Amino acid sequence: MAVDELDTRILRLLLEQPRTSVREYARILGVARGTLQARLDRMEREGVITGVGPALSPAALGHPVLAFVHIEVTQGHLDEVGNALAAVPEIVEAFSITGGGDLLTRVVARDNAHLEDVIQKLIGMPGVVRTRTEVALRERVPHRLLPLVESIGRSARA
Numbered sequence: 835m836a837v838d839e840l841d842t843r844i845l846r847l848l849l850e851q852p853r854t855s856v857r858e859y860a861r862i863l864g865v866a867r868g869t870l871q872a873r874l875d876r877m878e879r880e881g882v883i884t885g886v887g888p889a890l891s892p893a894a895l896g897h898p899v900l901a902f903v904h905i906e907v908t909q910g911h912l913d914e915v916g917n918a919l920a921a922v923p924e925i926v927e928a929f930s931i932t933g934g935g936d937l938l939t940r941v942v943a944r945d946n947a948h949l950e951d952v953i954q955k956l957i958g959m960p961g962v963v964r965t966r967t968e969v970a971l972r973e974r975v976p977h978r979l980l981p982l983v984e985s986i987g988r989s990a991r992a
Contacts, residue, residue: 837882840865842987844873848883849980892926897942899949900970903956904935911961912936918959924952935966 837845840863847859856874860867877883892900907915912930919928919939927940939956943949949969956965 836990837877837983837986838990839987841873841877841882842983842990844870844877845882845983846980846987849983852886892942897924897944899943899945900973901941901943901949902968902970903939903941903953904931904966904968905937905939905956906963906965907936908961908963915959915961918961919956922952922955924948 843863844859847854847862851859854862856871857867860870863870874883892898905915916928916930916937919925919937924941924943925939926942929938930936931938941949941952943952946969949967953965953967956962
């Protein structure tokens with residue numbers, strides 16, 4: 835999907851001021867509310883905007899330990915294991931990957947002992963051959979999309 839300069843300005847506002855009303859966004863941008871709503875609807879329909887809601891902190895919810903667990907899966911069991919991962923609440927993301935392992939999961943835990951319990955649960959799943967865990971020490975670049983949106987917006991102006 836082509837994102838133009840107005841789309842970029844809209845996305846910036848959504849990221850910087852997520853609790854603002856559509857009417858207020860339209861006022862800030864100097865466009866009609868209908869124009870803004872049509873742009874939002876199109877970006878949702880085309881998958882640019884994938885959801886709305888609060889960003890939650892696992893640490894503030896009592897799960898300050900973050901680890902990335904690589905999972906090697908028995909050939910032919912990727913879907914089965916992927917579906918089983920969805921039943922583990924401490925797994926906040928899971929991706930099929932290339933390279934060392936078949937799946938990469940982002941896991942949160944209350945402490946290291948809890949993390950070990952989660953890993954043991956993963957190891958016990960049918961189809962899991964082995965895991966490899968890397969514990970995150972400190973977040974250096976928080977999840978962000980605004981720099982990407984701005985870069986795309988600059989490209990749209992060029």
